[in-house]
Amino acid sequence: MSHAVEVDEKQAWSGGQSPFRISYGKMMMWFFLVSDALTFSGLLCAYGFIRHKYESVWPVAENVFTHFPFITAHIPLAYVGLMTFILIMSSVTMVLAVEAGHRNDRKGVTIWLFLTIIGGFMFVGSQAWEWYHFIEGTATGAMRQVWDIDQGKYVTKLIHGANMTYNEYGVPQFANFFFFITGFHGFHVFSGVMINCVIFINVLIGTYEKRGHYEMIEKVGLYWHFVDLVWVFVFTFFYLL
Amino acid sequence: MSMEFHDDYPQYETMYQHDEAHGKQIRSKLWKVFWLLLAITLVELVVGYQATSWGLLGGTFLKFFFISLTLVKAGGIVLVFMHLIDETKFLRYTILLPYAVFILYLIFIILVEGTYCGYPHNRTSLDKNYKIQQIVLRNHHMQPIPAELKEGVTEKEIIAAEKQAEENAASAGTHEE
Numbered sequence: 001m002s003h004a005v006e007v008d009e010k011q012a013w014s015g016g017q018s019p020f021r022i023s024y025g026k027m028m029m030w031f032f033l034v035s036d037a038l039t040f041s042g043l044l045c046a047y048g049f050i051r052h053k054y055e056s057v058w059p060v061a062e063n064v065f066t067h068f069p070f071i072t073a074h075i076p077l078a079y080v081g082l083m084t085f086i087l088i089m090s091s092v093t094m095v096l097a098v099e100a101g102h103r104n105d106r107k108g109v110t111i112w113l114f115l116t117i118i119g120g121f122m123f124v125g126s127q128a129w130e131w132y133h134f135i136e137g138t139a140t141g142a143m144r145q146v147w148d149i150d151q152g153k154y155v156t157k158l159i160h161g162a163n164m165t166y167n168e169y170g171v172p173q174f175a176n177f178f179f180f181i182t183g184f185h186g187f188h189v190f191s192g193v194m195i196n197c198v199i200f201i202n203v204l205i206g207t208y209e210k211r212g213h214y215e216m217i218e219k220v221g222l223y224w225h226f227v228d229l230v231w232v233f234v235f236t237f238f239y240l241l
Numbered sequence: 242m243s244m245e246f247h248d249d250y251p252q253y254e255t256m257y258q259h260d261e262a263h264g265k266q267i268r269s270k271l272w273k274v275f276w277l278l279l280a281i282t283l284v285e286l287v288v289g290y291q292a293t294s295w296g297l298l299g300g301t302f303l304k305f306f307f308i309s310l311t312l313v314k315a316g317g318i319v320l321v322f323m324h325l326i327d328e329t330k331f332l333r334y335t336i337l338l339p340y341a342v343f344i345l346y347l348i349f350i351i352l353v354e355g356t357y358c359g360y361p362h363n364r365t366s367l368d369k370n371y372k373i374q375q376i377v378l379r380n381h382h383m384q385p386i387p388a389e390l391k392e393g394v395t396e397k398e399i400i401a402a403e404k405q406a407e408e409n410a411a412s413a414g415t416h417e418e
Contacts, residue, residue: 012331020332023253027332034336041344049351062293081286088282092275095322099267102258215254218324225322229315236311240289241304 029219033226036188040230043184044237047177059170061239067133080239083126084231087189090119091228098221101214106203109214113200116224120193127186134178137161137168144168178238185234188227195220257327274321281310 012019020027051058062076069079093115100108137160144159146166159168162175169175199220208214259267285307288297297303320326325333 021329030336045347045351077286077289084282088278095271103264213254222323225318229318232314236307240307
């Protein structure tokens with residue numbers, strides 16, 4: 001694309017222009033995303049630390065996430081693959097909305113942004129479904145050693161599903177990190193959908209038409225792509241590795 | 242003291258606008274990146290699904306394979322979808338350098354320390370408990386629970402039951418041969 005205009009390095013910082021050749025709002029969105037990405041990096045690194053520490057006792061995600069809606073078959077990774085597809089799809093509709101915004105094409109922005117919102121809702125719903133099945137567990141269950149507070153020692157019990165203190169599938173830390181990181185990401189998706197809805201209403205009532213540019217779509221687009229970016233990493237480290 | 246105000250900033254908000262012909266070009270590029278991301282995800286899923294049967298599970302190759310594909314995907318999203326490649330050099334470095342500095346170091350230190358904590362002599366009583374749990378869990382959790390494992394059994398009994406099951410499996414194997 002042709003708008004990669006490099007600035008004269010000596011002139012850039014002497015005032016009268018943005019050295020980054022970017023508007024204030026977009027730059028602040030980038031800086032927010034940098035800090036947010038550092039937070040997620042910290043969480044994923046903590047996850048990696050604990051996982052390395054308990055490598056021999058860490059559950060394999062393939063044996064945990066095996067459900068698929070309306071089918072009773074045992075198909076690992078299929079559902080999370082679908083979730084990833086939904087999120088990548090909503091990412092591409094978002095970038096198409098941004099592109100339409102660059103042409104001041106109100107109709108295009110409306111359609112693509114609407115599809116993005118639908119994708120976002122589908123993803124949040126999928127995550128809720130995934131959580132439900134992880135908490136519910138299998139009918140068979142597994143024998144686990146859990147801390148009995150009355151007896152003051154570990155006792156063996158039949159456990160179904162996972163929560164913050166015990167986990168049918170393996171060490172409880174797996175469930176702790178799963179709930180925290182996918183929950184934090186899911187909350188980002190949810191906020192993103194809400195922000196997209198606000199922007200969508202603004203598009204419908206013609207706020208950006210009056211303003212003369214659709215830069216706001218770019219800003220929420222940055223946030224939305226960031227959410228997709230985080231999912232790419234969560235997907236790899238929780239489900240694939 | 243005199244202050245200088247700049248009311249004549251360039252209109253950065255409209256700088257990225259383009260016409261329909263240019264838009265068509267951009268859209269085809271975006272769809273190409275989308276197909277690339279989708280293809281990578283499908284490859285990852287197939288390899289992840291087959292990892293156990295191909296004997297790759299937990300191996301170094303698989304880790305590097307998945308992490309490099311993830312970085313390719315991340316690059317596609319950040320550079321093309323988020324248009325970072327179209328921004329100025331200053332902004333690109335401002336956004337990307339913090340990771341090169343902080344996160345690479347964090348990953349390095351965590352891998353070193355995480356592995357160190359995993360040494361047997363460094364294990365706590367909590368680790369021992371997880372080991373025992375793993376013995377129970379080692380066979381797939383979907384399998385029926387062994388009759389020996391009733392509620393309230395002790396660690397010793399679990400280990401003994403597991404040993405017995407292993408011996409049974411071993412003797413069954415020799416019979417087949």
